[in-house]
Amino acid sequence: MVGEERLASDLHGAVARGEIVAHYQPQIDLATDRVVAAEALARWRHPELGLISPAVFIPIAEETAVIHSLGRFMIDKVLETLAGWRADDIDLEVSVNVSATQLTALQFFDRLDADLERFDLAPNALTIEITESHPVLDTPSIARRLEDLRRRGLGISIDDYGVGHSSLKQLERMPATELKIDQSLVQDDSVESLALMTAVVELAHWRGLRVVAEGVETPEQLELMRELECDRAQGFLLGRPMAAEELAALVR
16 A cells, blocks of 8 residues: 555646546536537546556545646646637537635636636636535635636536535525536435435526436436436446547547
């Protein structure tokens, strides 16, 4: 078992060494069955330890402030990929995870504005997924900047809804355009999970939010998401995370 100290040490400089790569998991529109978007996911290819799960290295990145360089790399890579797809007439939206730690650095918003302009991309090509469970909107300046991005057309997604600190209060306060139902609910066939998902979808649609079901792994789960009237779905049944070139070939 590799210790956290070793991983934290190795994670410093991993971006510069080219060990962090972006993979893309497709999302399908449940009304048309077409791939319309993708979630960008960071992968760490350690030269000695092999592929390390984001569930392991993302918390370490947040604790050590490496999350800022890692998050910066991911957004740059996503925008570069989007620009390349646009040049090849591939019209996909991409979402990228952003932690609350990144949002507390207000230069994050300025650099995001500059990057969108640099790559000549409309804001609606990108959705940022808020991954932290603690209430980031307790900081008024962050709430205002997120609201400004939303008004300009950038997507704001509440990720992993239905677990942890997710609440109706959070849904009301977040200037969101999208809600992602956590895979633990999608894969739970209990009456309680079904009731919760039904209520969440109805409330999200009432508030004008798009609903994405995560972690769809069986045809039965996919059919249930259709019945619940989710807008989009992603999961291993529909496509595993893959390189940008693979996803482009799939769409073509």
